[in-house]
Amino acid sequence: MNSLGELERSVMDLLWAGSESFSAYDLQAKLAERSESGRELAATTILTVLSRLENKNFVVRERQTRPHLYRAAAAREAHMADLMHEVLGGASDRAAVLERFVGQVSSEEAETLRRILAGR
């Protein structure tokens, strides 16, 4: 995973944690607080990350004010539910791009599996 991806994740974590909207400068300051070196990233870098996230519909931009404010488009939990739904088999044939370790089974079937295991 590249560092741009990690930066996107840090920004989303901040937006998910706060219920209010943030400007790029708020985020710049908060990220500096969090980083070990305490150094601030360039504001343009933050704006680039935010517009990438906006394009991918993770972030909503409020344009009424200057500077523009940003907030998360949906709660982290909602995205997590989407992700798990995809992983646990909500995808169509064509979209089946993951290779899972095993699929989940019912509890009766799990009992049969345990018997096989015990009979080894």
Place this chain on the structure above:
Amino acid sequence: MLFAAITLGFIALVLAWPVPALLPGAKWAYRRPTLGLLVWQLVALIGGTSMIGSLILLGASTFADDLSDAANGMWRFVTHNELPDGSSVWSLLALSGALFLTAHLLLNLLVTVVYAERERARHSQLITLLSEPMSDRPGTRLIDTPAPVAYCLPGALKSITVLTAGLIALLDEEELRAVIEHERAHVRLRHDIVLIFFTAWKVSLPWLPTARNASREVALLLEMHADDNALRHVGRGSLARAITVVAEGGALPKRSELSAALPESTPKELRARLLRLA
């Protein structure tokens, strides 16, 4: 020519129906998944080419005695718009059938690949935002969720293995290693490429029940192949326990948003995987 066309057509028919109907569940294939996978790939490849080949030969048999004659006739038709002597509406029908089938298969393969790549990119984006890289395991990311799940997202350049906190809590060190080695085998052996060909085949010929069988069975053989590779690093017991524990879903809470999304289970296939470890 006609005889060759009929022979090829017969081969295509045998490979399209009785063979793929008989192959699933074959003991020798479960013992040696690599051999099973090779046979399936040959069946698909030879089946497809003989289907197309027999149509071409059938179409050419009315105006040509041998292959070079046939090629000549078809070439003149393309370049001079001149129908060879003896050709009929049937030869045109068979030849355009061959052309249509070829285009159909290739186009479906292309669409499947493009679609899968787009889905992969989208999923990888979600993973980037929702999971943390595991510092001690390169290429592996951790999602903080209770469901015990492990999967890999193969990519052209970079593949990601994803584990959940629930999985790590449930498995011991050896079992976890079994899961990780299994996923690494998928990545290293490029199982996604084999899988995408069979997915494309299934999508192209949805009316052929055996195409559906084939992709399921190939997916199972790929799992067995990955299991065998994991066994080079861990004992059979650990792998078998890991399969059972993850399949059962551990302490997956009822009525959560996850239980609604439980996939169609594949108990028969899981049993097959477990039995070969016994």
